[in-house]
Amino acid sequence: MTGRWEFWIDRGGTFTDVVGRRPDGRLVTGKLLSHRPGSTEDAAVAGIRAMLGIAPGAPVPAERIAVVKMGTTVATNALLERTGEPTVLVTTEGFRDALRIAYQNRPRIFDRRIVLPEALYERVIEVPERVDARGTVVRPPETDAVRAELARAYEDGLRSAAVVLLHGYRYAEHEKAVAALAKEAGFPQVSCSYEVSPLMKLVPRGDTTVVDAYLSPILNRYVAEVARQLPGVRLMFMQSNGGLREAAHFRGKDAVLSGPAGGVVGMARSSAEAGDGYDRVIGFDMGGTSTDVSHYAGSFERIFGNEVAGVRMRAPMMNIHTVAAGGGSVLHFDGRRYRVGPDSAGAVPGPACYRRGGPLTVTDANVMLGRVQPAHFPAVFGPDGDQPLDDATVRERFVRLAEETAEATGDRRGPEEVAAGFLDIAVLNMANAVKKISVQRGYDVTRYALTSFGGAGGQHACAVADALGIGTVVVPPLAGVLSAYGIGVADATAMREQAVEVEIDPESDATDLEGVHGVCDRLAARTRRELLDEGVPEGSVTTRGRVMLRYAGTDSAIGVALETPREMAAAFVRAHRARYGFTMDKPLIAEAVSVEAVGAAGGSAGHEVPTGERAGKLLPVATVRMFAQGRWQDTDLFSRDDLRPGDILTGPAIVAEDDATTVLDPGWQARAGERGHLLLTRARPRSGGPAVGTDADPVMLEVFNSLFMAIAEQMGVRLESTAHSVNIKERLDFSCALFDHEGSLIANAPHIPVHLGSMGSPSRRCSGGGAARTGSCGRAMCTRSTTRTTAVRTCRTSPSSPPSSTTPARSCCSWWPRAATTPRSAASPRARCPPSAAPSRRRASSSTTGCWYGTAGCARTRHATCSPPGRTRPGRRTPTSRTCGHRSPPTRRASANCAR
Known part of the structure; x- marks a missing residue:
């Protein structure tokens, strides 16, 4: 121990979670609102003051704090609300609209009035210059006109510049020259594509550079404000790739998944400590607005391209898939079928049970079914924030909805069955999200454990596991603040990528690839130096390189470890066959090299587990009524603080704690682990589902709609990922749909709608x-x-x-x-x-x-x-x-x- 405090903080949009490690190594936790009326102090600093017992306004003693590690949604919120820095885009003459046109694919295919997403840049300056695809200068830049345009943009109030020139990743001198002109004009923030994303393709390289220019000033101001309130304290921030960086090197493009990335790290580290250790896990983080799912199989799975808040970017980040199915997701009935989300009730007015006149939500369905017990939930609701959850209003609303359903469809079911049907739909939506990051990528989820965290994760973990065929669920001891915990135990990392475009000969026994290893060595030296300059001990820094391989003519690159050509080709073929089900007889292209330097953080922090003797056997706090398997059942409710290692619980049961509730469904069993984990396993085989008839059923209509839609969407993902044609893989000019034997449309994925009218004809013919x-x-x-x-x-x-x-x-x-x-x-x-x-x-x-x-x-x-x-x-x-x-x-x- 250092003899000083460490603080691990996840600053979210609604709540800020704080985990403090005391000088003796014990962990303490706290949660507070991120925005507090009447307070100008940052919530993270307020949480630190509370744990140290320092009065508001008093200086924070730096000598008592070793380090503060933070994840923040500041960048994500700026993207969502479009409140970033006014930015000017500087690009090659003739390509001013390239990023606006992009791939011509439509986000909402059935809208007749197409509204393009709002661009992040406010002005475009064209540079008379040209470099060809091989990096040869065709036309030197004409700097006089560019200098005047940049000066004019600065005078008009623009303070950030994104420099994106054609083939700038091949020849960077033109971008460097333009960047020098921008700094000469007074721009404090200049982002160049050769530094931000030195990879092929103008559109993703340009989008990422614009994002960096748009977000970095906002992020820098936030970091400076926190540093001002914590003078002399070492600050580190969580990146989207799951690694920590010093505040001075924290960039906008690396901040958009800062908090969720901490959850993935916490999930992986906590799962490894559970029982005998789990190295194959699916992360299930269910919050109020959405659910984040992730995959871990011994190493963090990263992607190098994603869309966040409607903005495309190409930067290394955790592979996290989000679905709009959280505790606040609104329940809908359109006269024929039930739907869950995608809209959310938010914190205000919140669910109907919050006593603020909100709509029925997933949380209300849990209250209706007894899975959430108002008597064992904090009384923080109502106008004054001092009342319990309102279960009476919830029941009244579900009774009314059951009557509406019967009148519209003739389906007569009780209010409990209505609520259970909505939960079935929500569970299916979350299970489909898991399939997108697992089954869709060739992973057999039945061989994995499901690690559940977040405020609402434990309420649905058993049901989601059943839907996926998973037999083990891990509930960590700090499930409610696991993202903050993950930020604390994460390693310091620095990552760099560079395009290489070299053909790989699988028959070669060469141990060295000219060019590829040279690039890898340069990037390794650079990333290693970055960590050493940040104070990471030299002995703890390791580097590892990966090569992004793809078949010639395709765009779907798969990362493999940098080894001999034969070993890399074999690894690529295995991964491609697992993901897509086939291989091709085509040359292999090394598209890019990625190098990561890691400064190990050391062993993860332990959680204090009660080990004292209990006076007698484990007894429930109460016996409550819970609706499960189509009937009301007496259910024991336990306090998690009362559990001791080795305790066994049999479902149905409920485990309540300060910031989460875990529901043990019938057929499941829970065991308290030595380190505070709850290990849930299916004790008996799952019984078959209800028989599906031919009468209209508002629940099954939506269930089958989701299943059929998921099939059509996965067809499209496979086609897009393996296509050769630019029209297919970029413009998405295709359609995937399911038809019955008469050629009638059952479900279609969100692709080009013009095909749908004719697709039934060949189906009928065949x-x-x-x-x-x-x-x-x-x-x-x-x-x-x-x-x-x-x-x-x-x-x-x-x-x-x-x-x-x-x-x-x-x-x-x-x-x-x-x-x-x-x-x-x-x-x-x-x-x-x-x-x-x-x-x-x-x-x-x-x-x-x-x-x-x-x-x-x-x-x-x-x-x-x-x-x-x-x-x-x-x-x-x-x-x-x-x-x-x-x-x-x-x-x-x-x-x-x-x-x-």
Whole structure:
């Protein structure tokens, strides 16, 4: 111990959480409002004063504090409210609107009146200059005109400049020259793209640079104000990538996920200390407005591109997915089905139970079902903040909603069933969010534990785990302030990236890649020096490099450790197959190098666990009524402070604590861990869900709508991530949808709507309309026109025989093996075409997906390649034949020997 205090603080938009580590190593916690009427003191400083016992206005003694580590939403709030620094964008002549046009994709596809997001920059200055893609100067910059424009912008009140020149990451001298002119004009903040994001692609590089210029001045002013109130105290801030930096090096682009990143670190460290330790966990952080989910499998999962508050940026940050399903999410009934969110009741007026006239929310549903007990919840509600939760109003509102449902749909259910239905929908929304950061990326969540934290996480953790097939839930001892705890135990880090664009030869045994290792060494030396300059002990600093690999022609890069070419290629192939289900026979491109220097923080801080003997066995504080499994049940309610290591609880049960409530559903069991964790496990198999009939059900309508939408959206993510065409991977010019066997639309993802009117036609054609024949349920069909290739998955209850070898070509193609006489399993449709059916060696037109095709020109779906009989392309699976056609003359029969 240092003999001095440490303070770990998560300053959120509503509350500020403070964890203090005393000189003896014990932890104390506090929570206060981030904005207090009548006070000019920052909430973080006020929390420090309260723990040290210092009166307001008195100086804070720096000698008693070793370090203050903070995460803040200042940058995020500035993005949301558009209150950043007025910024001028300086870019290459002729590209003033490049960032505004961006990728031309529409965020709200069905809006006829398109409203573009508000730009962060207020003015654009064009620089007469040009550098080509190889970094060769085509036209030197004409500085006189730029100098005058910058001076004029400064006179008009602009104080921040973002310099983004074409191919600036290849040749930085032009950006350096413009930056010098901006500083000469008086701009205190100048962000250059070659420093902020030295990677390919003008739009993400430019967006990130503008974000940095827009947010850094706001962040710098906040840091300076905290430093003024804590003179002489060492300040460190949490970055979006999960590492700490000294206040002087904290930049705007690295601050947008500062608080949530602390939650991921806290989740990982706390889970490792639970029981025998969990190194595969899903983070489940449920708050009042939204739920954040994250994935951890022994190392932090970072992404290098994200959209926050409608603003695109490319910077290393924790892979955190947010869904609008929090305790304050509003419950809706539109006359046919129930919906949860996305709007939130907020803190004012808040849920209906807050006694301020708010709408029904997820929190109210928990109150209605007895999962939250007003008698065991702080009495801080009402106009004067001294009344308990209002369960009477909640019940009255749900009774009224049940009557409205019965009148509109004929579905007669009690108010408890209405509330339970809304919770089912909320749970499904949160489970779908988890799938986006796990299943969608090739991870089997059934092998993971779910770590639940946040104020509302414990109320739904068992239900979310059931929806995902997860059998273990970890509830940390500081679940209500886990983000602040994570900030305290995080390492100091510095990260740098740089584009390289080098082809990797997987067959090479070389241990060195010319250029790649050189870049890595330079970045490692730079990041290491940054940490040493911040006072991190040299012996604790380590560096690790990663290479972002992708297939030539695609944009989906996957990070692998910097090793030999063969080892990197093997790691990439494994990751690509796990994520997308296939591999390609294409060259590998090393797109960029990322290096991280880490200054280890040492062992994590322990939490004091009550270990004293108890006078007798564990007894519940009360026995309450809770609605579970369709009926009211007597449920024991325990205080978490009464638990001792080894205590066992059996559901249904409720565990209450100062800042959180954990609900143990029937069939679950909880054990108190040695370090204060609650370890929840499913004690008996989950019973089957209720039978679904054909009558309109407002709950199941929304449940199936969410499931079908999730399927369509995941189809789109796969297509976007693996596409070659710029129209597909950037403009998102495609549509994914689900149809029934009659071709009627069931659900569509938010893609281009113009396709939806015609997508039902090929579905009807392939599912049995006309002369086309289909297979058993789930068999794949495809059609081709001169403008597109459409893949259709049929769902027929009775199979029909496959087309014979003499069947005339039609508008559908079936993936049955030609050699088979009956349909084979969809999982293994492999058989060779006879030699007589060899395809012609012609290339498909640009309107298809780049496949070989046979004499009748039937196109395969993406990533398929046809080959002559008996031959396959290297790295491909066994070829599969299929009968195809598109209204060819009856004398011509199309067939192809394709590797699938």
